[in-house]
Amino acid sequence: MADVKSVGVIGGGQMGSGIAQLAAVAGIGVWLVDLDSEALKRATQSITNSVQRFVSKGQISREVATNALKNLKCTSNLEDLQSADVIIEAIVESEDVKKKLFSELDRIAKPSAILASNTSSISITRIASATSRPCQVIGMHFMNPPPIMKLVEIVRGADTSNETFMTVKTMAERFGKIIVCSQDYPGFIVNRILIPMINEAFFTLYTGVATREDIDTGMKLGTNQPMGPLELADFIGLDVCLSIIKVLHVGLGDSKYRPCPLLVQYVDAGRLGRKRGIGVYTYGKQQELVKSSSRL
Numbered sequence: 001m002a003d004v005k006s007v008g009v010i011g012g013g014q015m016g017s018g019i020a021q022l023a024a025v026a027g028i029g030v031w032l033v034d035l036d037s038e039a040l041k042r043a044t045q046s047i048t049n050s051v052q053r054f055v056s057k058g059q060i061s062r063e064v065a066t067n068a069l070k071n072l073k074c075t076s077n078l079e080d081l082q083s084a085d086v087i088i089e090a091i092v093e094s095e096d097v098k099k100k101l102f103s104e105l106d107r108i109a110k111p112s113a114i115l116a117s118n119t120s121s122i123s124i125t126r127i128a129s130a131t132s133r134p135c136q137v138i139g140m141h142f143m144n145p146p147p148i149m150k151l152v153e154i155v156r157g158a159d160t161s162n163e164t165f166m167t168v169k170t171m172a173e174r175f176g177k178i179i180v181c182s183q184d185y186p187g188f189i190v191n192r193i194l195i196p197m198i199n200e201a202f203f204t205l206y207t208g209v210a211t212r213e214d215i216d217t218g219m220k221l222g223t224n225q226p227m228g229p230l231e232l233a234d235f236i237g238l239d240v241c242l243s244i245i246k247v248l249h250v251g252l253g254d255s256k257y258r259p260c261p262l263l264v265q266y267v268d269a270g271r272l273g274r275k276r277g278i279g280v281y282t283y284g285k286q287q288e289l290v291k292s293s294s295r296l
C-alpha cells in the first residue's frame, strides 16, 4: 500500500477547501485547484481562519498550523497535479462535468495515482468509466464541514481494487476520520436517508403544514438533531440537495424521490442557501436587505 505524500484537491468551495485543510494539517503536501482565482483566495482565507481557530481551542499546536499553511499551494492549472499520489475531486455535482474532469485527470496524473471523488450521489462506477484506471477510482465522501465532521463514507465502484480502498482508508484515518464503506448505489448510505428527509421537509413547507421555523424546531427538539432539515439544506446548498434528490429519483426509479417543486423553485431563483446569503432563510447582508425592504 502506497504512502501518500502529495494530494491534489480540485474545487476550492466549501468542501474542497476543508479537504485541503485536512490533508495539510496531516502533514501532506497539497495542491488546491480551482478555475476561479477568487474561490482560491476565499479558500486560503477560510483555511487560515479555521486552522487558527483549532490553535486557539488547543486542538492543534502552533507548529502544526504553521506547517499546514506551508504545505498548501493553490493553482488553476490541472497540470500541477502530475506528481500527486491521490487526487480528490470536489467540483460541481454534475455527472457530465465530473466525467470530463476525470478523463483529463487520467491523462495528467501519474499511472499509480488514485482518483477520488467527493460526490454526494453520482455513481463512482460511471465516473470511473471515463478513465483507463477504474480500479484506482473511488468515492471519498466527506461531510460538511470536513475539518469538523468525523465521518468519511468510502464508496467502492464496481472495479475499485482492495489496494485503492486500503490506501484511501488509511489516508482518511490519518485525517482523524472514522470511515464507513458503501456499495455504489444512488445516495450511498447517508444521502439515501438524509436527502429524502430534507425533500419531505420542503413538501411540509410547500403544502402549508407548518412554518419553516416550526418544521426546524419540531425536528430539532423532537428527534434530537443539531439542525432542522431546512436549516441543514441551506447549509449543504439547495442546488446540491436538488441534484442529489434527482439522482435518487432517476437511479432508484421510485416516485417517492420526486423533487419538491418549492426546492426546484428556490434553486431556479438562485436561493442556494448560506453560500448565496439566501435559501430557505436569509443570512448576513441579504438578511439586512430583507429587513429594510420589509420596513418600506
Ligand SMILES: NC(=O)c1ccc[n+]([C@@H]2O[C@H](COP(=O)([O-])OP(=O)(O)OC[C@H]3O[C@@H](n4cnc5c(N)ncnc54)[C@H](O)[C@@H]3O)[C@@H](O)[C@H]2O)c1
Binding pocket: 010, 011, 012, 013, 014, 015, 016, 033, 034, 035, 036, 039, 089, 090, 091, 092, 093, 094, 101, 118, 119, 120, 121, 141, 142, 143, 144, 235, 236, 237, 240, 275
Ligand atoms: N455542500 C455539502 O454539504 C457537500 C457535502 C458532501 C459532498 N459534497 C459534494 O462536494 C462537491 C462540491 O460541493 P461544494 O458544496 O464544495 O460546492 P461549491 O459550489 O462550494 O464549490 C465548487 C467549486 O468547484 C469549482 N469548480 C467547478 N468546476 C471546476 C473545474 N472543472 N475545475 C476546477 N474547479 C471547478 C468552483 O469554482 C467552486 O469553487 C459536490 O460534488 C457536492 O455534491 C457537498
